[in-house]
Amino acid sequence: MSSPASMSLASLAPGKFVISPDSLDKETQNTGAQSFVLEMDSKSSTGQALGQRHWQLDYERTGDQLTVTRWLGRTNDIRSSYQVLDQLIASLGIEELTLSNEVLSEGAQAIDPRHWQASDKGLTIQRDAFYQIRETFLADALLTITPDIRTEREGVEHPVPVRPQLPEGVLYRRQIPQLNVVFELYHATVEHDGERFHKWQNDPRVAEFWEYPFSREKLDEYLHNCRNDAHSAPLIACFDGVPFGYIETYWGQEDRLGPYYDARPFDHGFHLLVGEPDFLGGGRAEYWLKAVSHFLFLLDPRTDRLVGEPRSDNKNLLKWTEKVGWRKDKEFDFPHKRAALMICDKAHFIKHFE
Structure with a gap:
């Protein structure tokens, strides 16, 4: 679809x-x-x-x-x-x-x-x-910058910026010359994407790392809650209009990651999965990881670094993130996994973006 x-x-x-x-x-x-x-x-x-x-x-x-x-x-x-x-x-x-x-x-x-x-x-x-x-790359509805107004959030030590809700539809678009494909990110909905999200999460390859092999009803609720939490946003990644992956963005300061590093108010991060096996390999990962990172840096110019916390044994993901300008800062223990703290600095990333 x-x-x-x-x-x-x-x-x-x-x-x-x-x-x-x-x-x-x-x-x-x-x-x-x-x-x-x-x-x-x-x-x-x-x-x-x-x-x-x-x-x-x-x-x-x-x-x-x-x-x-x-x-x-x-x-x-x-x-x-x-x-x-x-x-x-x-x-x-x-x-x-x-x-x-x-x-x-x-x-x-x-x-x-x-x-x-x-x-x-x-x-x-x-x-x-x-x-x-x-x-050049963002939807018009994203071009206005939200004022830096801080508010208290339960479980977060310091006040955090008020986060805007993302609009519907396509948020980012770029034709990647090296692949000759158009990459797009759009805001996921339960109605349009619930079925594919359920299929992807119940693929054993995905479930090994995400650990969300749940029912359609439970995953619909998950997507709904993610859409309505200003701290996070569920996105679908497409190549030439064909959905192939799920991207879940989050603000680092109020995320579960926040207490484990020196979080800044505009640190942005994302979780990801490639749901369609046909889109694995082929040299694509380097370029769509760059595109997602580029989107988050553009979304709010006050974001000067991105953060991530993949499992420390996810060697393929660590290899690709380091190839596209991320670096491993340290390893640490979440209650549920051993994680690698990954950081991407804006100045370095933009200088080498292609």
Whole structure:
């Protein structure tokens, strides 16, 4: 069962980019004038075909710096422009991007100058700055930052920030160039996701680590409670619209993890499982773990680190989290398991995000 069309947001630009193979020619892309060519069969939020769109970005490259000298093909909003640039930056592995004055004067793209640094050549942005632009990847309903108002929470030593409830539907969307798939996170519901959540939790492979092989009724109640607790949020992860995994986010300070480390008010973490066996392996884990981490850093810019507490013997998960920028801080004992405290620092993560 795919995610319903009603859960897609038009503002997240439904559709999938296709990159011209010539744009990725390793023999020529590092020197001289080159072209990066994209096309997309775009769709409306209801799945209606809107026709094929094309873009061509001519550029000159010196090492890790790239200057766009011509932009063919119009983008009508900032999100669409930045999604095109995301494909360029990630596919070509550049650290600094400049839009030339000639490109800016033609006005084929929409950008926000506040995100860029002005120079004689045009507007420039660093890679780590680009991947902190929330408007590119998050649903519009998430762009407002909740004021830092603290409140008491039972069982937590210090007051914690008031946590906003997540909206319905797709929350994060990014086409991952390395996999040529669109990754999405949407807010899980009992009505739409209860059956799959029950199936996944009763898979022996999943139950070995989650230990939730419960009835449908009990797991529906679990999902319902998770949705209604501002401390946590249940999400479904999709590749090209097909649900494959469950992500449960939590705020570290008021989580059961909080007493076991020096928790900060905006530490965010998540539990995860891959429910569909067809999506195991294939080099996917590295990229969807990066995407989930990226989502949590964007969700609230005051989050400067992520935390996790997988079982210390879950070697596969530990291997992948360390590969994508997490580090093991220590091991400790929960009442129910020996755990590894995993930490991901924002500055390090964003610098290496691709």
